[in-house]
Amino acid sequence: MKVLLALWVSTLVAITPARAHETQPAIMDVTIGTETLELTIDWMVEAAVAEIDLQALADTNDAPNADDYDRLRALSPEDFEAEIRNAWPGIADKINVTAGDTPLELTLGDVTVPDEPNLELARTSTLALSAALPADGSAITIGWDAALGVLIVRQMGVENGYEAYLTPGTPTDPIPRTGGSDQTALEAFTDYIFVGFDHIVPQGLDHILFVLGLFFFSLRMGALLWQVTAFTLAHTVTLALGALDIIRLPGEIVEPIIAASIVYVGIENLFLRKLPPWRPFVIFGFGLLHGLGFASVLQEFGLGNSHFIPKLIGFNVGVEIGQLAVIAAAWVTLALFFGRFGWYHRRIAAPVSVAIALIAAFWVLERTGTISTDGPWSLFSALTEGGFAPLWVALSAIGAAALLTALEMLDVTEDVFREFAGIATSFILFLGIVATFTSGAWLLSILIAAAWVLALRLQSLGEPEAAK
Numbered sequence: 101m102k103v104l105l106a107l108w109v110s111t112l113v114a115i116t117p118a119r120a121h122e123t124q125p126a127i128m129d130v131t132i133g134t135e136t137l138e139l140t141i142d143w144m145v146e147a148a149v150a151e152i153d154l155q156a157l158a159d160t161n162d163a164p165n166a167d168d169y170d171r172l173r174a175l176s177p178e179d180f181e182a183e184i185r186n187a188w189p190g191i192a193d194k195i196n197v198t199a200g201d202t203p204l205e206l207t208l209g210d211v212t213v214p215d216e217p218n219l220e221l222a223r224t225s226t227l228a229l230s231a232a233l234p235a236d237g238s239a240i241t242i243g244w245d246a247a248l249g250v251l252i253v254r255q256m257g258v259e260n261g262y263e264a265y266l267t268p269g270t271p272t273d274p275i276p277r278t279g280g281s282d283q284t285a286l287e288a289f290t291d292y293i294f295v296g297f298d299h300i301v302p303q304g305l306d307h308i309l310f311v312l313g314l315f316f317f318s319l320r321m322g323a324l325l326w327q328v329t330a331f332t333l334a335h336t337v338t339l340a341l342g343a344l345d346i347i348r349l350p351g352e353i354v355e356p357i358i359a360a361s362i363v364y365v366g367i368e369n370l371f372l373r374k375l376p377p378w379r380p381f382v383i384f385g386f387g388l389l390h391g392l393g394f395a396s397v398l399q400e401f402g403l404g405n406s407h408f409i410p411k412l413i414g415f416n417v418g419v420e421i422g423q424l425a426v427i428a429a430a431w432v433t434l435a436l437f438f439g440r441f442g443w444y445h446r447r448i449a450a451p452v453s454v455a456i457a458l459i460a461a462f463w464v465l466e467r468t469g470t471i472s473t474d475g476p477w478s479l480f481s482a483l484t485e486g487g488f489a490p491l492w493v494a495l496s497a498i499g500a501a502a503l504l505t506a507l508e509m510l511d512v513t514e515d516v517f518r519e520f521a522g523i524a525t526s527f528i529l530f531l532g533i534v535a536t537f538t539s540g541a542w543l544l545s546i547l548i549a550a551a552w553v554l555a556l557r558l559q560s561l562g563e564p565e566a567a568k
Contacts, residue, residue, distance in 0.1 A: 123144070123147065123154050123160060123249055123250075124144055124222065124224075125249065125250035125251060125252045125265075126141055126142065126143040126144075126244075126248065126249065126250070126251050126252070127141065127142045127143075127252045127254070128140070128141045128242070128251060128252065128253050128254070129141075129254050129256050130240070130242070130253060130254065130255045130256060130262070130275065131255075131256045131257050132233070132240060132255070132257075132258075132275065132277045132278075133233070134233075135232065135233055135235075136230055136231070136232060136233060137197070137199075137204060137230065137231045137232075137233050137240060138228070138229070138230050139197075139206070139228075139229040139230070139231075139242075140226060140227070140228055140229075141226065141227045141229070142224050142225075142226050143224065143225060143226070143227060144222055144223065144224055144225075145184060145191075145225050145227065146160075146169050146172040146173050146180075146223070147160055147163075147169060147249070148187070148191050148194075148248055149168075149172055149183055149184060149187040149191070150163075150165055150168035150169045150172055151165065151168075151190070151247075152165060152166075152168075152169060152247075153246075153247040154247060154248060154249030154250075154268065155246040155247055155249070155268045155269070170219075173219055173223060174219060176215075177213035177214065177215050178213075180213050180225070181211045181213050184208075184211055184213075184225070184227070185208065185211065188208045192206055192208070194244070194245035194247060194248055195229075195242070195243070195244060195245070195248075196242075196243035196245075196271075197231060197240065197241070197242050197243070198240070198241050198243075199233055199234050199236070199238045199239070199240055200234070200236060200238030200239065201238075202234050202236075202238070204231035204232070204233070205231060205232075206229045206230070206231050207229065207230050207231065208227065208228075208229060209228040209229065209230055210226075210227075210228040211225065211226070211227055211228070212225060212226040213225045233277075237277055237278075238277075239274035239275055239276050239277065240272075240274070240275045240277065241271055241272055241273070241274050241275070242271060242272045242275070243271040243272075244266060244268075244269070244270070244271070245269065246268035246269030247268075248268070249268055250265070250266065250267060250268060251266045251270075252264070252265055252266070253266060253272055255275055258278070262275045262276075264291075265292075265295050267298060284407075285407045285410045286410070288407035288410045288411050288414065289407075289410035289411065289413060289414040289417075290414065291411075291414065292410070292411045292412075292413075292414030292415040292418060293414045293415070293417050293418040293421070294418060295414075295415055295418060296394075296414065296415040296416060296417060296418020296419040296420075296421075296422065297418035297419070297421050297422045297425075298418070298422075299394065299415075299418070299419060299422070300418075300419055300422025300423060300425075300426070301422045301425060301426065302537065302538075302540070302542075304422070305484060305534070305537075305538060306355075306358055306359060306362060306393075306460070306463065307358075307390060307393070307422075307423070308426050309362050309366075309456045309459060309460060310331075310358070310361060310362045310365065310386070310390065311328075311331075311423050311426045311427060312426065312430060312452070312456060313362060313365035313366050313369060313453065313456055314327045314328060314331065314365065314383070314427075315426075315427050315430050315431070316369055316430075316448075316449040316452055316453050316456075317365070317368075317369050317372070317375075317379075317449075318373065318374070318375065319435055319439045319444070320375075322375070323374075323375040324427075326375060326379075326380045327375075327379065327380060327383050328423075328427075329380075330380040330381070330383045330384040330387060331383050331384070331386070331387040331390070332387070332420065332423075333384065333387070334383075334384045334385070334386075334387025334388045334390075334391060335387040335388070335390045335391030335394060335419075336391065336416055337388065337391060338387075338388045338389070338390075338391030338392045338394075338395060339391040339392075339394045339395050339412075339415070339416055339419075340395075340412060340416075341391075341395070342391065342392050342394075342395025342396065343395050343412050343415075347392065347395075349392050351393075351396055352467075354389055354392045354393050354396065355393065355463075355467050356463075356464055356467040356468050357389050358386075358389055358390055358393050359460045359461075359463035359464040359467055360460070360464050361386035361389060361390070362456060362457070362459075362460030362463070363457050363460040363461050363464060364382070364386070365383075365386075365453075365456075366453045366454065366456040366457030366458075366460060367453075367457050369449060369450070369453035370450055370453055370454070373445065394415075394416075394419055433549050433552070433553060434448055434552075434553070437553055437556075437557065438556060438560075441560065443519070443522065443560075443563075446519065446522070446523065447519065447522030447523055447525075447526055447556065448522075448526050448556070450523070451523045451524075451526040451527040451530070452526055452527070452530045454527065455527055455530050455531055455534075459480065459483070459484060459534070462477065462480040462481075462484070463484075465477075466480075466481070482535075483531065483534060483535050483538070484534065484538055485538060486535075486538040486539035486540060487539075488535045488539065489539075490535065490536040490539040490540075490541035490544050491541075491544065493532050493535045493536055493539075493544070494532060494536055494541075494544040494547060494548055496532070497528050497529050497531070497532030497548055497551075498529075498532075498547070498548060498551045500524075500525075500528050501525045501528060501529055501551055501552070501555040502551075502555070504521040504524055504525050504555070504559075505521065505525070505555045505558050505559055507521065508521040508558075508559045509558060509559070509561070518559060518560075518563070521559050522556060522559055522560075525552065525555050525556060525559070526552070526556070529548050529549075529551065529552040529555070530552075532548045533545045533548050533549060533552075536548060
C-alpha cells in the first residue's frame with residue numbers, strides 16, 4: 101500500500117501544471133521621500149479590473165464574474181494596460197492613503213504587464229503610483245479595501261522599515277517618513293501569531309481537514325499525541341528551512357501532495373482502529389510537506405530584515421494554536437458527548453473521514469489539472485470555496501438530519517436504520533459545516549454543530565452506551 105502511494109504521489113508531481121486562477125497577495129513596496137510618496141505594486145490585477153471580490157475567495161474561478169477575469173488574462177500586454185488605465189478610477193477609490201489626517205490623491209504612472217502567452221500561468225503586473233506629500237512630516241497610513249484581497253507592505257529605503265501582512269480590509273499602522281518602524285521584537289512576535297493562526301483558521305481548510313483526520317483516527321490520547329507530535333515536529337523543521345529559503349518547492353508540487361496526504365489519513369481511518377507502528381512516520385513525512393506549505397506563505401513576501409526570528413517563531417506558534425483550536429472544537433462538539441459510545445467510530449469518525457477523503461480527492465484532481473471546477477465538479481468547488489448560500493445550506497442540512505432523526509424515533513424500522521441514520525446525519529452535517537465555514541457564516545456552522553449533537557443524542561435514546 102505504501103509503495104503504491106509513493107508511486108501515485110510521484111506521478112502527481114510529474115503532471116502538475118501551474119494554476120492561473122489561485123488568488124495571490126498583492127505586494128506593495130513603499131518609498132517615502134521628502135515631497136513624494138511612491139508605491140510599486142506587484143499584483144494579479146485582473147481580479148481588480150474585473151471587480152472580483154477576493155475577500156472570501158481562494159480561486160477566481162469561483163467568482164460570479166470569472167469570465168471577465170479569463171477575458172482579461174487572455175489580452176495582450178498592450179490591451180490589458182489599456183483596460184487597467186480605464187478601470188483605474190474605480191480601483192483608486194479602494195486604495196485610501198493618508199498623511200496624518202490628509203487624504204492623498206494617487207496618480208497612476210508606469211504600468212508593466214509581462215508577456216505571458218501561457219494562459220495556465222498567473223500574470224503579475226506592476227503598477228507605479230505616486231502622490232504629493234504635505235510638508236508636516238506626518239506618518240503615512242495605507243487603507244486597502246477588503247475586496248482587493250490580501251496585501252503585503254514593505255517600506256523601502258530605510259533601516260528597519262515597516263513590513264506587514266495585511267488580511268483583507270486591514271489598514272497599515274502609521275508608517276514613519278524618516279527612519280524605520282518602531283515595532284519591537286515582542287510586537288513582531290505577536291503580530292505573526294495572528295498571521296499563523298489566520299492561515300489555519302479560517303484560511304487553511306486543507307490543513308484543518310488533515311488535523312481532523314488525525315483526531316478522528318482514535319480517541320486514545322496516546323495515539324493522538326504521537327500523531328500530533330510527529331506532525332508538529334516535521335512541519336516546524338520545514339517551515340523554518342523554507343522561511344530561510346534553504347528549501348523551496350513550488351506550490352504546484354506541494355499543494356497536490358498535501359491534498360493526497362489528507363486522502364491517505366481519511367482512508368486509513370476507515371480500516372485501522374489501533375495505532376500501527378508506521379503511522380507516526382507517515383504523518384511525519386506528510387508534516388514535512390505541510391511545513392513547506394506554511395513556509396510558502398512567508399516565502400511570497402519574506403520576513404524582512406527586522407525581527408526575523410520573532411516573526412518566524414510567532415507564525416509557527418500561531419499555526420500550532422490554530423491546530424489545537426481545531427482539535428479542541430472537535431473534542432468539545434463530538435468526543436465529549438459521544439466518545440464513550442461503542443458506535444462513535446461507525447456513526448461519527450468513519451463518515452466524517454469519508455467526507456474528508458472525498459474533499460481532498462477533489463483537491464488532488466483539481467490541483468493537478470486533471471479536472472476543471474466547471475460542470476459537476478463545481479459542487480465540490482462551491483463546497484470548499486464558500487460558493488453555497490450558507491442559510492440554505494444550514495436549513496437543508498438540519499432539515500435532513502431532523503427527518504432522519506424523526507424516522508428513527510418512530511421505531512417503525514429495523515435497528516439497522518439507527519446505524520444508517522447516524523452515519524448519514526454525520527456525513528451531511530459535516531459537509532454543511534464545511535460549506536458554511538468557508539462562506540464565513542461561522543454562527544451557522546456552530547448552529548449545525550449543535551444540531552449534530554442533538555440529532556445523534558436523540559437517535560441513540562434507549563441504546564446502551566457500549567452498543568456494538
